[in-house]
Amino acid sequence: MTDLIEFAHVTKTYHGENVVADLNLTIKAGELFVLVGESGSGKTTTLKMINRLVEPSAGEIRFNGQSVTTFPVRKLRWHIGYVLQQIALFPTMTVGQNVALIPEMRRWPKAQVQKRVNELLDAVGLPAADYRDRMPKALSGGEQQRVGILRAFAGKPPIVLMDEPFSALDPLSRNQLQELVLRLHQELGMTIIFVTHDMNEALRLGQRIGVMRDGHLVQVATPTEIAEAPATAWVADFFAGANRLLLDTPVGELAQYGTPAQGAGVDPALPLRQVLTQITTAQSVTVTAKQGTFKLDAQAIMHFLADKA
C-alpha cells in the first residue's frame, strides 16, 4: 500500500501550549486508521489539520507526497470527506439535498447526482423513495448520522475523516453504524481516518490504531499488537479499561451517572460488583471521589451498563 497521508514533525500550539507535539505519522491508502485517546489528547486537532480546518504551527502534512498547502483549499476539501460528531445535516435542506451537496458543488451532471443519491440511500437502509425528500429533523439521531456518512461519501473522495461520529448516539445505533463503516470501507476501499475516545470502538474498527495522549502519539499498531505489547503502562491501562469486565469498573468512573451528594462515602477504587449488594439493600451508595461526592442508585447502574454493553 502506498502512503496517502504523512505527518512530518507536526506541532500545533494554542496559547503557548502544545496541543499536538512533533507528530510523525503515515497513513496508507485504503487503510481504516483509528486515532484514539482521551479528550484533550490532540486527536481531533490532528484530524482537522488534514483538511486544513486547523493549520499546524510547525511541520508539514502531505497528501500523496505533496504538502496540503499546495492545493487550493476548496479542491482539497472536495476530495476529503468529513463526518462530524454533531452530525450537522443542514436543517434547511432535505436529506437528498444534503447528500447531493458535494457532487453538485463539483458540478456532476444532474442525472448522475440523483442516481448517486438514490443508490446511496437505498444501500444504507434509508429507501430513497421514502427518505430523500424528508427534512433532517424528521429522522432519528442514528438515521441522521447515516445520512451524514453518505454526505461525506457521496463525492467518492479518496479519503474520509470521521470525528467521533457516534459518541452522541445510543449503543444500538452506534453498533449499527460501526458495521456500516466497516461495510462501506470494505466495499468502496477508500482511506478512512476515524477519531474516537472509546478503545472498544477503536479495537473494533481500526486496521491500525494510533493511541494519543497529551498531544503525543504514544503507540501506532494493529489491535493485536496493542493487546499483546502495549507501548507503555498507560496504554496497557487504557486497553485494559476497554477489556475488563464491566462489573470490575471502579465506582469512581461512574461519576457521570450519579447525582451529587454530601457526606463520606466508599473508596472510588472499589469495583462495581462490591457495591451492588449495598445498592439492593440500601437503595443507593455514596462514593467520595476526587471530583466530588456522588450517589449511585440502581437506575444509575442500569444506565452505565446499557451504555457500555
Place this chain on the structure above:
Amino acid sequence: MNIWQTFLDKRGDLLVALGQHIQISLIALVIAVAIAVPLGIWAQGHQRFAQSLLQLTGILQTIPSLALLGLLIPFVGIGTVPAIIALVVYALLPIFQNTYVGLTEIDPAYQEAAAAFGMSRWQKLRKVELPLAMPVIMGGIRTATVLIIGTATLAALIGGGGLGNFILLGINRNDSALTLIGALASAALALLFSAGLALVQKLRFRYVAYALVALVVIGGGAWGVQALRPKPETITVAGKLGSEPEILINMYKELIEAGQDNVKVVLKPNFGQTSFLYSALKSDKIDLYPEFTGTVVTSLVKPTAKQKQALAAGANSYPIANRLLAKQGLVLQKPMRYNNTYALVVRQADAQRYGLKTIADLKKLPQAKAGFDLEFASRSDGYPGIQQAYGLNLAINSLDASLRYQALTKGQVQVTDGYSTDSQIAQYHLLALQDPKHVFATYRGAPLMRTAWAKKHPALVKRLNRLAGKITEEEMQQMNYAVNVKKQSAAKVAKAYLRQHGLLKEAQ
C-alpha cells in the same frame, strides 16, 4: 361626523392615499433591506465594527421622526424623497440587528461542516447561513415594515402624501372621522403586510426570491407604464388683482377639471394688471384669463368711429369686441350675466324711502351730496356723461376711492361712485342704481383665450361656457363679500357656487 358616510365620500381619495402610502413604504423597505442585510452579512467578520454600527443605528432610531424630517428638509427639501430617507433610517436598525444576530447565532457545527465540504464564501452564505438565519432576518423585516407603515403617516407633514393626509386634514378641519379613517387604514395596512411577510417566511427561500423578483418586475412595469403614459397637459389660468378674478379663475379650474381630459390646471391669481395679462396671453405664458367686454373695447382693441358711435348708443359690446379680437388671434367666450361697471351707489334705506331704482331717480333725493373720486368726476364716461344724459345737478365732493363707502355709510354723502359688484355693496346694505341710458360702458366678463387654443380644446371651451349668462351682480357681490370680508377661500366659494347651480354636472 358619520364615519361611514365620510368613508363613502372620500373612498376615491382614500384609495389614492393608500396607493401612495404603500408606494412610499415599499420603496423605503426595499432600500432598507438592500442596505441593512448586506451590512449585517459583512459585519460578521468585523465584530467591533458591528457593535458600533448597532449603537449608531440605535441612536438614529431614537431621533423623533418629526425631528428627523425637519433635519432632512435643508438637505433634500420636501416631498416624497425626504420621507423615504427618514423611513429607511428608521428601518435600518431592526433589519441590520436581526441579520447580524441571526447569522452570528448559527451553530458553529454548520459553519464547520460548510467549510469542510469546500464551500466558497458565497455558497456558504447562500446555501447554509442565509437559509438558517432567514426566520430571524424576516422577523427584523417584519418589525421594520410595521414601523415604516406607521411612521409613513408623518410623510404628509412634508408633502409626501399617503394616509397621513387624511389624519392631518382631519386634525386641521376638526373632522375626527377623517383622522380615524386615516389611522385605521394605516393600522390595517401594517397588519396586512405583517401577515403577508409571515406567510412569505414559511415559504422556501427560493420562492421568496422568486416573489421578490416578481415584485421588482411588477413595480418596474407599473413605473414604466406611468412613465410612458402621456403626461397631463398643463393649462395656466391667470387673473387680475382682487377677489373677483380669483373666484372666476377657480371656477374655470373646476369646470376644466370636471371632464375626463388628461389636464392639470395651474392657477396664477393676482397675476398683474390688464396689460400684463394681455401680453402674457399673447406670448403663450398663460392660456386664458377672465376679461371684460368694456376693457376689451376701450383698452385692447381700436374700434372704428362707427363702432364707437354704436357703443355710445348702448350697442352690445360683446360682438364688437370679438370681431376686433379675432384680428389679433384672440377670442372672448360668452360673457356672464353681471355687468361689472361704474355704478352710482346709495344707501338702501334712502332707496326705500325715496323710491330710488335708476340714476334718473336721484332727482327725488333732496339736497343730495355726492362723493366721487377725482377721475370719475372728470372723465367723459363718468359724472359729466351722467349729468348730461340724466340732467342731474348734484353737489360734488371729491373723495379718495378708499374712503367713499365709509363716507356713504356715515351719512357724510348720499351718493358715491363704485363698481357694480363691489363687496361693500352687500356688506353695508347699499344699492347700485341702474343705468337705463347706458352711459357707463358694459363690462361683462368672460374667459379670454387664443383662438388656436380654443380650437384645440373644444370640450374645455364648452364647459367654460356653462358660465355664460350666469351670476348676477348680487351673487357676485355676495361671493366677493365671502372672500373679502368673511375670509373664505376663493376656491371654496367658487366650487360652492358651481355646485349650487349644478354647473359641474355633465347633463345641462
